[in-house]
Amino acid sequence: MAVKGLDIFKLTPKSNCKECGFPTCMAFSMKVATGAATIDKCPYISDESKEALTEATAPPMKSIKVGAGEAEITLGGETVLFRHEKKLVSKNLFAVELSDAMSDDEVAVACEKLQKINYNRISEMMFVEVVGVRFAADTDRFVGLVKKVNDCGKIPMIITTDVEAAKAAVAVAGEKAIIMGAVKDNAAAMVEVAKAADAVLGVSADSIEALHDLVTEIEKLGYKKLILNVGETSIKEAFSNAVDIRTAAIKGNDHTFGYPSIVFTNKIAPGDINMQIALASVFVLRYGSVIVMDEMDFNAALPLFGLRQNIFTDPQKPMRVEPKIYEFNKAGKDSPVLVTVDFALTYFVVAGEIERSKAPAYLAIPDAGGYSVLTSWAAGKFGSTVIANFIKEQNVADITTSRKLILPGKVAVLQGDLAELLPEWEIIVGPTEAMQLPKFLRDLEA
Numbered sequence: 001m002a003v004k005g006l007d008i009f010k011l012t013p014k015s016n017c018k019e020c021g022f023p024t025c026m027a028f029s030m031k032v033a034t035g036a037a038t039i040d041k042c043p044y045i046s047d048e049s050k051e052a053l054t055e056a057t058a059p060p061m062k063s064i065k066v067g068a069g070e071a072e073i074t075l076g077g078e079t080v081l082f083r084h085e086k087k088l089v090s091k092n093l094f095a096v097e098l099s100d101a102m103s104d105d106e107v108a109v110a111c112e113k114l115q116k117i118n119y120n121r122i123s124e125m126m127f128v129e130v131v132g133v134r135f136a137a138d139t140d141r142f143v144g145l146v147k148k149v150n151d152c153g154k155i156p157m158i159i160t161t162d163v164e165a166a167k168a169a170v171a172v173a174g175e176k177a178i179i180m181g182a183v184k185d186n187a188a189a190m191v192e193v194a195k196a197a198d199a200v201l202g203v204s205a206d207s208i209e210a211l212h213d214l215v216t217e218i219e220k221l222g223y224k225k226l227i228l229n230v231g232e233t234s235i236k237e238a239f240s241n242a243v244d245i246r247t248a249a250i251k252g253n254d255h256t257f258g259y260p261s262i263v264f265t266n267k268i269a270p271g272d273i274n275m276q277i278a279l280a281s282v283f284v285l286r287y288g289s290v291i292v293m294d295e296m297d298f299n300a301a302l303p304l305f306g307l308r309q310n311i312f313t314d315p316q317k318p319m320r321v322e323p324k325i326y327e328f329n330k331a332g333k334d335s336p337v338l339v340t341v342d343f344a345l346t347y348f349v350v351a352g353e354i355e356r357s358k359a360p361a362y363l364a365i366p367d368a369g370g371y372s373v374l375t376s377w378a379a380g381k382f383g384s385t386v387i388a389n390f391i392k393e394q395n396v397a398d399i400t401t402s403r404k405l406i407l408p409g410k411v412a413v414l415q416g417d418l419a420e421l422l423p424e425w426e427i428i429v430g431p432t433e434a435m436q437l438p439k440f441l442r443d444l445e446a
């Protein structure tokens with residue numbers, strides 16, 4: 001935050017009237033400077049000062065909402081350049097591009113691939129959020145495709161510089177669609193189309209300098225729901241512009257560039273889907289807010305969505321899975337129960353090995369703070385009482401008649417205490433490494 005408490009204090013009447021809820025004007029000013037209070041709490045600061053201050057204390061990058069209802073997603077709002085500085089707040093979206101020039105069969109194949117990308121990874125649903133439709137020549141078909149995209153729950157992106165085509169498409173696109181959009185020659189008309197539809201307007205220009213000028217012009221026309229195209233002529237230009245735009249916004253406090261960005265990898269590497277996938281991974285890191293490809297299938301989605309999830313999670317919060325009883329390999333009434341922690345990495349390694357064993361089993365995951373087995377145990381979050389209480393609360397004894405409870409080998413020390421707390425259960429010490437689980441479970445089953 002650039003504004004200091006003393007600067008805010010100078011704008012107050014210094015009467016210490018306490019109407020803002022703080023004992024003095026200075027105390028109030030210091031809270032505003034740290035973001036703990038808002039300037040409008042003091043009724044005696046002039047509207048001009050409030051406006052100036054609101055502008056000065058605004059985050060360097062605007063938050064822009066796209067999509068309607070349950071599909072609404074926020075882009076931008078970043079305050080740092082790198083994940084390790086604090087955290088990145090708005091994950092990038094992936095988009096694929098259709099066109100009215102494509103045949104029905106081509107559209108059907110693309111849609112079928114998209115539908116197969118819909119899976120849960122560490123409590124987050126993974127799917128392609130945005131589908132762009134590029135206008136080629138047939139307005140009716142173009143509008144029909146945009147409507148189809150909206151009807152199937154994706155965020156439509158209308159890709160055309162033709163104002164009339166954009167106007168026709170936006171009428172069927174739902175709220176907060178993206179119109180890609182505005183160029184130097186049509187900016188005023190496209191702003192009117194976007195304003196009327198409450199759409200997000202994509203801005204494109206021949207160079208980064210021209211982009212800055214065009215954004216300034218559009219802001220003067222009173223529209224600030226924008227997304228900036230980083231360029232389509234070369235990898236070097238797009239990457240350099242993406243970094244420069246974000247750096248200017250975050251470090252240079254350049255509010256003109258304080259908008260999310262869009263990268264058309266399919267224009268930078270036309271016809272080369274492997275290069276588009278590689279570029280998409282680059283722009284997840286630096287700094288594509290929406291990344292467009294010709295198509296995406298399940299094989300391409302797995303690494304891209306995994307990378308995105310790693311980059312856009314808070315590094316200060318451990319990745320966790322939901323504490324509950326998980327079922328594997330058609331576990332039934334007599335299947336044993338394994339127990340481990342809720343740290344996502346541990347869960348996925350253990351779950352993978354249980355699946356590999358083909359042995360029916362339950363996996364009990366208590367709330368262990370999201371740490372690894374030994375760390376949770378050392379922190380007192382994965383002790384015998386925690387495990388015993390969880391087994392009782394979840395009524396595990398009603399799920400299976402087996403009374404075999406398998407502990408991770410690394411916390412074998414809990415065996416005695418747990419046997420006392422759960423006297424009807426046989427507490428078995430499992431292997432120390434997850435990879436030993438398949439043989440262990442098969443032996444147990446035999």
Ligand code: SF4
Nearest residue numbers: 016017018020025042
């Ligand atoms: S309401 Fe305004 S004038 Fe009164 S104490 Fe707060 S800051 Fe000072």
